[in-house]
Amino acid sequence: MGHRQNAKRSIVTGGMPAHRRRVTVCLRGGRATDGRDRDLVAVLSKTSGTPVAVFGGAGSGSYAAFVLRRIEAAGGAQRFAGLLNDTVAAGASIGGDTVLGPFDAWSSLPPDTMFLAPLQKPKLTHARVMRFAGLRIPDARWASVVDPAAIVAPDCSVGHGAFVAPHAVLMPACRIGRHVAVRQGVTVAHNVTVGDWCMFAANSAIGGYASIGDGSFVGLGAVVRDNVAVGRFAVIGMGAVVTRDVPDFTIVAGNPARIIGDVDTTVGEQS
Numbered sequence: 001m002g003h004r005q006n007a008k009r010s011i012v013t014g015g016m017p018a019h020r021r022r023v024t025v026c027l028r029g030g031r032a033t034d035g036r037d038r039d040l041v042a043v044l045s046k047t048s049g050t051p052v053a054v055f056g057g058a059g060s061g062s063y064a065a066f067v068l069r070r071i072e073a074a075g076g077a078q079r080f081a082g083l084l085n086d087t088v089a090a091g092a093s094i095g096g097d098t099v100l101g102p103f104d105a106w107s108s109l110p111p112d113t114m115f116l117a118p119l120q121k122p123k124l125t126h127a128r129v130m131r132f133a134g135l136r137i138p139d140a141r142w143a144s145v146v147d148p149a150a151i152v153a154p155d156c157s158v159g160h161g162a163f164v165a166p167h168a169v170l171m172p173a174c175r176i177g178r179h180v181a182v183r184q185g186v187t188v189a190h191n192v193t194v195g196d197w198c199m200f201a202a203n204s205a206i207g208g209y210a211s212i213g214d215g216s217f218v219g220l221g222a223v224v225r226d227n228v229a230v231g232r233f234a235v236i237g238m239g240a241v242v243t244r245d246v247p248d249f250t251i252v253a254g255n256p257a258r259i260i261g262d263v264d265t266t267v268g269e270q271s
């Protein structure tokens, strides 16, 4: 029995009617009934938020499901609807999350369903972007999912389909493109420009006025110097210290970061 068990606290959430603003959550260590560790169990009544179906599986899909449940527990306007996955059968479970069907099944879901495609795998982003383009999902059906514990400056623009995890910080005047995934603890400094379909792994940091091109991946704990321009579909290795511009489709790593390879856009993937 850890000391965290059954500890209670109040959290305050913004952007909601006054009678919903203060909610009580119950923090419990240990295992939930489905066998998974679970830290946050809401004692709120269910809300009828917009259902969001997530493209993915174990890893990025489960992570997005976790954040959507946190949003629902905090009284937010979204809830997790299920996973879309090309390799696991409809009705099966991935880590306790139900698979609704393959990617192509998106159009058969109820019309109020929104979608999220949080990217994860470096070097495979180009293939995945092409796959989603082929699905022809209307822009208006993509959700932006922002964890209640993320900090987003009011004048930071975030495109549709974005995923922003707990304790990410998006500073003033930064521009985040469409379908960008920002993991926990990431800092995007002021006046940074980020293209579409980028992925920032946990605890990476981007300095002020830097730019990150479409489809680029920034690895765990990597840092990018202010004013540096990272090209399109580049991969920045975990822990890299990027001090100079990075060309399109290159892989860089180390401190200071050097080119260690190229991104092969002919390599595909299955979900």
Ligand SMILES: CC(C)(COP(=O)(O)OP(=O)(O)OC[C@H]1O[C@@H](n2cnc3c(N)ncnc32)[C@H](O)[C@@H]1OP(=O)(O)O)[C@@H](O)C(=O)NCCC(=O)NCCS
Pocket (backbone or CB within 6 Å): 120, 122, 201, 202, 218, 219, 220, 235, 236, 237, 238, 239, 240, 251, 252, 253, 254, 260, 261
């Ligand atoms: C940079 C990266 C993409 C390279 O992957 P890869 O092309 O498969 O390269 P390899 O693992 O074969 O490594 C090639 C060489 O680069 C080195 N290397 C790989 N990643 C490195 C890194 N981040 N920093 C320094 N050196 C690195 C390897 O040690 C190896 O060196 P060697 O040839 O002297 O043995 C990968 O290592 C990486 O950092 N991925 C990001 C991981 C991440 O952030 N995951 C979060 C997911 S949410």
